[in-house]
Amino acid sequence: MKILKYKKLTGGKYKVTLDTMDLMLYEEVILKYNLLITKEIDPLEIEKISNDNLFYEIYYDAIKSINSRIKSIYDIRMFLKKKEYPIDVIESVIDKLLKQGYLNDLIYTKSFINNQIVTTNNGPNKIRKELLDHKVDEKIIYGELESFTTDLQLEKIEKLVNRFYKSNRTRGGFVLKKKITNDLIKYGYDIELIDKVISKFDFTNDKDIAKKEYEKLYRKLSKKYNGVELERKIKEKMYMKGLVYEEDI
Numbered sequence: 001m002k003i004l005k006y007k008k009l010t011g012g013k014y015k016v017t018l019d020t021m022d023l024m025l026y027e028e029v030i031l032k033y034n035l036l037i038t039k040e041i042d043p044l045e046i047e048k049i050s051n052d053n054l055f056y057e058i059y060y061d062a063i064k065s066i067n068s069r070i071k072s073i074y075d076i077r078m079f080l081k082k083k084e085y086p087i088d089v090i091e092s093v094i095d096k097l098l099k100q101g102y103l104n105d106l107i108y109t110k111s112f113i114n115n116q117i118v119t120t121n122n123g124p125n126k127i128r129k130e131l132l133d134h135k136v137d138e139k140i141i142y143g144e145l146e147s148f149t150t151d152l153q154l155e156k157i158e159k160l161v162n163r164f165y166k167s168n169r170t171r172g173g174f175v176l177k178k179k180i181t182n183d184l185i186k187y188g189y190d191i192e193l194i195d196k197v198i199s200k201f202d203f204t205n206d207k208d209i210a211k212k213e214y215e216k217l218y219r220k221l222s223k224k225y226n227g228v229e230l231e232r233k234i235k236e237k238m239y240m241k242g243l244v245y246e247e248d249i
Helices: 027-032 043-068 073-082 087-100 105-119 124-133 138-147 150-167 173-187 191-198 207-221 227-240
Strands: 003-008 013-018 022-026
Touching (some): 013 027, 022 027, 027 043, 043 073, 105 138, 150 173, 150 191, 173 191
Antiparallel strands (some): 013 022
């Protein structure tokens, strides 16, 4: 099968025009089989050439994905599986990427944790869970999470408590304290550190919030109740929000 001409395409590929067909081959495959020199392809090697070409198709697909955003080994494996490439070739590609340093779960973990610390409010427990979801080895996670120091966690927790505390408009007392605590646990912080920060804040009844909430409930519930029953219903709703109206203080 004689090669009549080559045409360079994007992505490291060439259109190779033969006397019987056209092939889209990667440069690495052309060089491996000395096609620039021999100017012909042995029909018996077509299958080998196709298999090698598939390898580089998967390889460059993986490289493109990694270049767009750093990924774990698991991420790349799943990305390639979704494209329905042969499993054995995927694993061969991953081996090559590991040897070349394009895939490295330690570097991925360092980058992931640093990004989470800088750009999110997530605590170490949530970060750990997300990394485990990416199938990163727990020993790597444990070692790298040491960069998220206790002092840094306390600083982030205090900022969050301040934000939640100042933005509160409808809750007070134990209800507000419980909500903030639960929110911080969801963010991934340990209860011991949360309690240490929260103990600095005053969660006694906020008179202004209590008065506004009372007036709002009064307007709503007075359409259905009156007298003692109205006051009882209002107090029940207020208690559920951790508030006590100023006249009862």
